[in-house]
Amino acid sequence: MIKGQTNGGLIAIAVIGLAVMFGAPHVLQLFTIINLTTAIGLALLGLSLGLVWGYGGILCLGQTAFFGLGAYAYAVTAQNFGETTGAVVVAMAVGAAVAAALGYFMFYGRISDVYLGVITLTVTLIIFNLLRRTSGPEYKIGKALLGGFNGTTAPPLQIPWDARMTLFPQQLFYVSMGALLLCYFGCVWLTRCHFGRVCIAIRENETRAELLGYDARLYKLGLFSVGGGVAAIGGVLVANGIGRVTPDLFNLTYAAQAIIWVIVGGRGTLLGPVLGAFGVFWLTSWLGTQSYFNSNMVLGLVLILFVLLLPRGVVPAVTELAARWGRRKVGRRERMRARRRGRRRAIQPAE
Amino acid sequence: MDYVVVLVLQIIYGIANLALIGLGLAIIFGMMRVINLAHGEFLMLGGYAVVVSTNLGVNIWIAMLVLAPLVVGIIGVVVERVLIRFLYGRTVDTLLATWGLSLFLVGIVTAIFGPQTSTTISPPIGAIAVGDYASSGYELFLILLTLALFGAVFAVLRYSRLGLLARGTMQRADMAAALGVSTSRIYMITFGLGSAVAGLAGGVLAPITGVVPTIGATYIAKAFITVITGGTAILAGTATAAGLLGAMNGIVTFLTGPTVGEVALLAAAIVLLRLMPSGITGRFFRKSL
Numbered sequence: 001m002i003k004g005q006t007n008g009g010l011i012a013i014a015v016i017g018l019a020v021m022f023g024a025p026h027v028l029q030l031f032t033i034i035n036l037t038t039a040i041g042l043a044l045l046g047l048s049l050g051l052v053w054g055y056g057g058i059l060c061l062g063q064t065a066f067f068g069l070g071a072y073a074y075a076v077t078a079q080n081f082g083e084t085t086g087a088v089v090v091a092m093a094v095g096a097a098v099a100a101a102l103g104y105f106m107f108y109g110r111i112s113d114v115y116l117g118v119i120t121l122t123v124t125l126i127i128f129n130l131l132r133r134t135s136g137p138e139y140k141i142g143k144a145l146l147g148g149f150n151g152t153t154a155p156p157l158q159i160p161w162d163a164r165m166t167l168f169p170q171q172l173f174y175v176s177m178g179a180l181l182l183c184y185f186g187c188v189w190l191t192r193c194h195f196g197r198v199c200i201a202i203r204e205n206e207t208r209a210e211l212l213g214y215d216a217r218l219y220k221l222g223l224f225s226v227g228g229g230v231a232a233i234g235g236v237l238v239a240n241g242i243g244r245v246t247p248d249l250f251n252l253t254y255a256a257q258a259i260i261w262v263i264v265g266g267r268g269t270l271l272g273p274v275l276g277a278f279g280v281f282w283l284t285s286w287l288g289t290q291s292y293f294n295s296n297m298v299l300g301l302v303l304i305l306f307v308l309l310l311p312r313g314v315v316p317a318v319t320e321l322a323a324r325w326g327r328r329k330v331g332r333r334e335r336m337r338a339r340r341r342g343r344r345r346a347i348q349p350a351e
Numbered sequence: 352m353d354y355v356v357v358l359v360l361q362i363i364y365g366i367a368n369l370a371l372i373g374l375g376l377a378i379i380f381g382m383m384r385v386i387n388l389a390h391g392e393f394l395m396l397g398g399y400a401v402v403v404s405t406n407l408g409v410n411i412w413i414a415m416l417v418l419a420p421l422v423v424g425i426i427g428v429v430v431e432r433v434l435i436r437f438l439y440g441r442t443v444d445t446l447l448a449t450w451g452l453s454l455f456l457v458g459i460v461t462a463i464f465g466p467q468t469s470t471t472i473s474p475p476i477g478a479i480a481v482g483d484y485a486s487s488g489y490e491l492f493l494i495l496l497t498l499a500l501f502g503a504v505f506a507v508l509r510y511s512r513l514g515l516l517a518r519g520t521m522q523r524a525d526m527a528a529a530l531g532v533s534t535s536r537i538y539m540i541t542f543g544l545g546s547a548v549a550g551l552a553g554g555v556l557a558p559i560t561g562v563v564p565t566i567g568a569t570y571i572a573k574a575f576i577t578v579i580t581g582g583t584a585i586l587a588g589t590a591t592a593a594g595l596l597g598a599m600n601g602i603v604t605f606l607t608g609p610t611v612g613e614v615a616l617l618a619a620a621i622v623l624l625r626l627m628p629s630g631i632t633g634r635f636f637r638k639s640l
Contacts, residue, residue, distance in 0.1 A: 059443060061450075102621075109625040114386055114442050118575045119621065125572035126617045133610045252568045256454055263447060297458025303451030307444050308437060 010188065013271065014181070021177035025170045033173045035285070038241030040176040043277040044183055044234030045254075046261040050273030051187050052227035053262055055196060056220055057203030059113045062120035063231055063258050065102075065127060066095040068249035070232025071239040072131075072146075075154040080142035085160040088236055095232025096225045103224040107217040121255060128250035151246030154239035176237045180274070183230050187270050190226065199223050253296070257284075260299060263306050266313025275315065353482025358605060360481070364490045365604075366597030367497040371556070372570050373577035373589050374500065375549030380578055381585035382521050382541045385435060386446045389453040390574055391567025392460075393546050397423045397553025398562035399460065402472060411475050411558075419554025420547035427546020431539050439538070453567065460564040467563060474558040493555060500548065505586055507544075508640055517541055518640075576620045582630020587639035591631045596620060 025033055049063040073094035077087035102123060106116050135148025144152055157172060159165040167175065190196045201209040202216045210216050239245045248254070261280055265272025280299070287295040310317060376390045387393075397419040404414040434452060438445040474489035508514035520527040520537045528534045553570075560566060577596060581588025599619045604612030627634045 059446075061446075105621050105625045109628045111624060111628050114446060115579055115624070115628075117443075117446060118386065118579055119624065122572045122576050122620075123617065125568060126613055129569070129572070129613055130610055252565075252571075253454075256450055259447065259450065294458035294462045296454045297462065300451045300453065300455030300458055303454065304434065304448050307448045307451065308434075311444060 039281040041237030046273035046277035048227040048230035054268045056223040059117040061117040062124035065124040066228035066231040067235040070095040070235030074236045075245040076144040078155040079144040096229035099228025100225040131247040266315035272315035362601035365601040367494040370593035377589040379545035388449040391571035392456040393549035394553030395567045397550035398557035401554045415554040420551040423550025424547030428543040431542040582632035584632035587636045588632040
């Protein structure tokens with residue numbers, strides 16, 4: 001029954017997602033569509049963290065490292081070869097490979113989750129400091145200048161195998177939303193196949209999973225690499241949405257926001273982080289339009305309040321509430337039936 | 352010869368700098384297993400305490416050495432009472448909550464003082480001559496201050512009654528409580544003490560680095576990598592890790608420039624953690640403080 005229910009939920013998500021994908025460009029303004037493309041990129045970052053943290057129990061505070069490196073890899077490759085389809089593949093490969101390399105040191109060193117979080121965060125911050133210093137003309141990869149603080153331009157996506165046709169913002173939106181849906185359902189599939197189930201088992205009890213014969217280090221490494229690849233796709237989309245790649249992708253604010261999306265949306269779900277990303281993107285855009293509250297202050301408060309009061313996040317809380325409500329309805333019907341039966345047999349129902 | 356002296360001094364300063372920014376974090380982490388992600392912001396607040404009080408006409412030495420630790424220490428105690436207290440034993444949640452705190456502090460300081468500070472304070476000690484070369488006298492002062500600070504923290508932990516109670520609480524909180532120690536108060540004091548040390552570090556570094564609300568981010572990576580590489584022994588861990596990583600950073604920086612230096616520091620730390628997952632003091636100097 002549970003499986004049927006969640007599949008129903010998935011179908012609903014697919015329908016809504018497709019409706020947004022094909023409906024939004026006809027309803028919304030062009031500016032909003034371009035902004036949404038950036039938001040979708042961020043949602044992919046959220047999705048990757050939701051996968052890695054929620055299903056593998058890997059507390060990666062610096063998921064933005066792979067996201068930013070993906071964006072940089074895309075920009076540099078596209079500038080060098082003038083072709084973007086291959087650049088997307090390179091970006092994914094870079095994200096996954098860096099995640100695998102870093103993951104090797106962390107998982108095979110059997111570093112505990114808190115240390116792991118701090119190390120990933122530190123790596124991100126050090127890449128941030130490193131890229132900020134690359135402003136001189138000597139810092140270039142092929143033809144692409146890294147450009148230090150100002151970053152480098154990200155060429156817009158083209159139609160595959162035809163380098164003359166770049167995508168218009170609306171087409172870019174279709175591509176982004178399509179990518180988000182594909183990645184979302186890909187991640188759902190991953191968490192339900194054998195590999196994903198082993199990862200969940202490891203999250204629940206690493207020792208027990210190892211005693212059953214699974215190499216926890218290897219499974220974690222695999223999941224972490226997939227997460228790195230998904231985050232890199234997000235980076236590519238954000239680079240396209242903004243049009244530039246800057247070291248700011250690696251800064252503390254993005255890293256913190258990714259964590260906030262997952263906390264607010266809910267750990268252990270894939271939908272939660274995506275919705276969290278859209279919600280927080282909307283919130284920060286709105287905060288940018290007024291001058292009473294500083295956006296950092298509000299985000300910080302949101303994080304503190306969620307950790308203290310609703311540590312599981314919105315989506316699990318809502319689904320549980322809905323489930324309880326449904327149960328109560330069923331329960332009431334059963335009680336009524338019991339009472340009727342009780343009247344007939346004159347037995348008091350044990351409450 | 353003089354050149355070598357200047358170079359060695361520079362490397363020692365790099366080590367002292369790492370040790371100084373890491374010590375407050377190490378006290379809180381080593382004693383309470385709380386990873387304080389707002390540590391960078393505590394340093395930042397120390398810097399602001401110095402800038403604001405010198406602008407009000409307070410002597411810079413008093414501002415740096417007395418006011419900065421006092422102010423940040425009090426903030427630390429308040430934070431512990433309002434936030435950290437509810438999260439003991441939930442390491443990940445503490446980490447996230449202190450990250451929220453970090454964002455909150457950056458936001459509130461930006462709202463009060465603006466994103467940039469116009470006032471800078473110059474180091475109160477000028478350059479000193481080493482043969483034909485000049486070296487910063489203030490950096491020398493910072494090296495000595497770091498040594499003194501380590502000495503003071505050692506003395507407090509090793510010889511004072513408070514230190515004894517704190518170490519007892521750190522080893523077996525339930526046993527300490529059974530013997531009549533108010534562990535909640537010990538935690539509060541320890542957190543305040545760690546914050547005060549962070550404030551002092553932020554205060555004395557303010558003349559060198561300047562202060563902006565987001566300066567915490569530049570400290571935090573180095574502070575964390577030092578403390579985690581060091582392991583749980585507060586003083587020995589921080590000192591050995593700072594020595595190793597600082598020397599690494601200094602030598603590579605001398606050979607290739609500051610960009611690669613920082614990467615070398617990080618790479619060294621990650622390789623060290625692969626070899627010794629619980630830090631240097633997880634393997635060596637286990638019994639030390």
